[in-house]
Amino acid sequence: MISSDVIRGYNDTMILSLLLDGESYGYEISKRIRTLSEEKYIMKETTLYSAFTRLEKNGFIDSFFMDETFGKRRTYYRITPLGRAYYREKCEEWTLTQEVVSKFIREL
Amino acid sequence: MQMDTIMSYLNNMFAALPRTEQTFKLKQDLLAGMEEKYYELKQEGKSENEAVGIVISEFGNIEELAAELGIAPDPAGEAELFRLLSEEEATEYMSVKKRTGFLTGIGVALCLTGVSLMLLFNTLVEEGRFGSFASEDAGDMLGLVAMFLLLVPAVGLFIYSGMKQEKYSYLQGGFELPYHMKREVERRQAAFAPTYTLSLILGVCLCILSVIPVFAASAFGDSATSYAVIALLEIIAMAVFLFVYYGNIRESHTVLLKKPKAAKAQKEEERVIGAAAAVVWPLATCIFLVSGFVFGSWHINWVIFPVTGILFGMFCAFYNIVKGKESS
DSSP, X not given: OOOHHHHGGGHHHHHHHHHHTOOEEHHXXXXXXXXXXXXXXXXXXXXXXXXXXXXXXXXXEEEEEEEOTTSOEEEEEEXXXXXXXXXXXXXXXXXXXXXXXXXXXXXX | OHHHHHHHHHHHHHHTSOOOHHHHHHHXXXXXXXXXXXXXXXXXXXXXXXXXXXXXXXXXXXXXXHHHHTOOSOTTGGGGXXXXXXXXXXXXXXXXXXXXXXXXXXXXXXXXXXXXXXXXXXXXXXXXXXXXXXXXXXXXXXXXXXXXXXXXXXXXXXXXXXXXXXXXXXXXXXXXXXXXXXXXXXXXXXXXXXXXXXXXXXXXXXXXHHHHHHHHHGGGOHHHHHHHHHHHHHHHHHHHHHHHHHHHHHHHHHHHHSOHHHHHHHHHHHHHHHHXXXXXXXXXXXXXXXXXXXXXXXXXXXXXXXXXXXXXXXXXXXXXXXXXHHHO
């Protein structure tokens, strides 16, 4: 399991990346993060919803309601053009970060 | 039904947050997600308890969400505005308060002793105990010099104590005490209560007893009355020392233990009573000295102190009752 401290700066990036594939809702996103990371990272509920709140406030995602088959209403999220631009920025930042940090990582 | 456990867990988590449309919606979304996760876990063959355990352990912490929403999760959120007192500061405050209380008490006792010394010299000269060298004027002078010799160190003590306590004036503004320190202060307060009560009883008894020599002396004529007044002042000095010293120790506990919210109202009351005391007592002393020196009424003018004490006590009680009614 990855500590949430280390990964904190990239929670938003992970969510945005999943939303690039199409609109989605809270539980589906957390499930996909879990399976994509091969259970190495499980995003906490409050972390996920904090991120939704923050991303929406910044205009990176939109939310809307959609009725489910058995009468339940779900909050769906979709990425905005602003969100795409932000995602690209974060990807570049990560590439650079990875490049720098990896120079200090070696086998002992 | 295990979903109830999840629901009540969520309710508890949200209990500290204000009820707004936004938190309500968030709570609904979270519940939906947790519910879905719970049913999936059960489908995977987990037991009900296991499923609930996993759902709750993956919830996270509500502070994270509250911070993102820009709300403090503590219903008494304003408590955060108060500075947290460290253990050292609290302990130091108590010991400073005790020491300055002692010094202030000594100072007040010195003042009263000064006045009584002056009376003593006056009486001695009047009675011709110093022989014929000393005229009455010289007696007055000697008395005044003795009084000022005691008043000067007393004033020094007041200033020193005042400066020492000045550092802690921020305690009037409200603060928070660490929990274990609160327990410690409460323990000290409880341990000190019998001592304080004893000192009060002793002080009040001394005040009442101080009048007895005056009554007794009136049977023996004028100069006996003068000596009785000197005795009265000395007894009062002891009583005042007890009040000031033990009162300060007690105050150090009550100041540390008062609730941050009560602090404001109490401050206002203390300010008014303090201001009144600062006017009333020097005024009483002035009247005492002037009536003594100008009209020579030493045999009776001492009543100004007990009378002022009673009137002032009545004023404080009355003021507190009126204020208490206003605020409730």
